[in-house]
Amino acid sequence: MEDAALNDTVNRTWRIARPIAGIPGRDDFALAPMPMPVPEDGQVLMRTIYISIAPGVRPMMPYASAAPDVAQGARREEIDDSNPNPSLIRVGDKMRSGIVPSDSPFAGGTVGQVIESRHPNYKPGDYIFGGRYWQDYEAVDGDASLKIDPAELPIEADLSLIGRSSFTGWVGWKFYCDGKPGETIVISAAAGNIGMLVVQLAKQAGLKVIGIASGADKCRFVTGELGADACIDRAQEDIGEALDRLAPEGVDIYFDNVGGKTRTAVYEKLRMFGRLIVCGMAAEYNGMESGVLTTGAILAKRLRIQGFVVLDNDGDYGDFRADMARMWREGKLVWRQHIFEGLESAPDALAACLSGRNTGGKILVRVSEDTSKTA
Numbered sequence: 001m002e003d004a005a006l007n008d009t010v011n012r013t014w015r016i017a018r019p020i021a022g023i024p025g026r027d028d029f030a031l032a033p034m035p036m037p038v039p040e041d042g043q044v045l046m047r048t049i050y051i052s053i054a055p056g057v058r059p060m061m062p063y064a065s066a067a068p069d070v071a072q073g074a075r076r077e078e079i080d081d082s083n084p085n086p087s088l089i090r091v092g093d094k095m096r097s098g099i100v101p102s103d104s105p106f107a108g109g110t111v112g113q114v115i116e117s118r119h120p121n122y123k124p125g126d127y128i129f130g131g132r133y134w135q136d137y138e139a140v141d142g143d144a145s146l147k148i149d150p151a152e153l154p155i156e157a158d159l160s161l162i163g164r165s166s167f168t169g170w171v172g173w174k175f176y177c178d179g180k181p182g183e184t185i186v187i188s189a190a191a192g193n194i195g196m197l198v199v200q201l202a203k204q205a206g207l208k209v210i211g212i213a214s215g216a217d218k219c220r221f222v223t224g225e226l227g228a229d230a231c232i233d234r235a236q237e238d239i240g241e242a243l244d245r246l247a248p249e250g251v252d253i254y255f256d257n258v259g260g261k262t263r264t265a266v267y268e269k270l271r272m273f274g275r276l277i278v279c280g281m282a283a284e285y286n287g288m289e290s291g292v293l294t295t296g297a298i299l300a301k302r303l304r305i306q307g308f309v310v311l312d313n314d315g316d317y318g319d320f321r322a323d324m325a326r327m328w329r330e331g332k333l334v335w336r337q338h339i340f341e342g343l344e345s346a347p348d349a350l351a352a353c354l355s356g357r358n359t360g361g362k363i364l365v366r367v368s369e370d371t372s373k374t375a
């Protein structure tokens, strides 16, 4: 698919350069030229416009030392090399934006424009959601992609507003939190893609909402724009002390996006019949932090600990999309994106995502001109 070179200079791809210690940096990747892909029957050649940057890709990348507990994918390879996990990204592999390497049309992680089509549903000029890699051009399977209508929403919305991360927030809130008016919910990474949606859904449902984010600007976004009742700046405040002040009655629900020490601190404040909803462990993906929970409180406080994976809810995507479109039309949805410019900036964007050095909202890389906005 990629060996019939039309032009070796215009297409570039990021590859993993070495096993990575901690937060990935620029030297952990190598930007290399590659031949222009040639689409086969059923495929289209797309020009990448936006890449989604999400923390969940880190556990699939190689670790310089033993993989942390949260990196189940990496651990599986260590256990059985004859049956490697197809999700893993090894040294030398192309860096992926789509985390799930499946035939699902939701597995993509980039949005682009069709240059050449060998699939009946797409023609040159169409916009498409379906690329998987950090590169300029990609041949993608038309059946495992989605056509985008730029008149409906901005084309990058398939990675942000109605993308898989937002879908995760919606699923977690709707099916697992069991939030009731008057209850108190704490949401970590509250200014991030999933967090900013859950904050708004919980607030609309009448809960008292306390976000956690790093930095005064992101905290102002969480309270001032998303509508949370309070936001704890994890870079400045002790989370336990802040919760004693903000939720002296205790916490009913913790929507956990980060794991680590933050989870331990909020877990200790859960009240009777509290729920710990485990959505993600961004703080643990770099292998630099872990969180230990005591189990006695589970019985004494009748707690529920619930993990969930959005893949189990693919059938609910249509309802999610309709719900988001309704809220968007009614002006009930606040949204933010942090866009890094140029394919060269992709490693910096990932580092920002994994460390919290971002301005909040969905993190994207703009690889080439968004012609849907200039046409």
Ligand SMILES: NC(=O)c1ccc[n+]([C@@H]2O[C@H](COP(=O)([O-])OP(=O)(O)OC[C@H]3O[C@@H](n4cnc5c(N)ncnc54)[C@H](OP(=O)(O)O)[C@@H]3O)[C@@H](O)[C@H]2O)c1
Residues within 6 Å of the ligand: 054, 055, 056, 164, 165, 168, 188, 189, 190, 191, 192, 193, 194, 195, 212, 213, 214, 218, 234, 257, 258, 260, 262, 278, 279, 280, 281, 282, 283, 284, 289, 308, 309, 310, 311, 352, 353, 354, 355, 356, 357, 358, 361, 362, 363
């Ligand atoms: N369950 C599922 O099916 C599913 C699906 C998709 C994603 N996820 C997970 O959901 C979580 C949120 O995803 P997202 O895309 O919305 O990411 P995100 O919030 O945009 O980015 C991750 C955020 O985590 C916070 N963070 C990073 N290191 C931290 C640390 N050491 N301690 C505390 N917080 C830290 C940072 O926010 P602040 O610096 O502002 O605190 C950072 O911006 C991730 O863990 C992701 O892997 C789960």
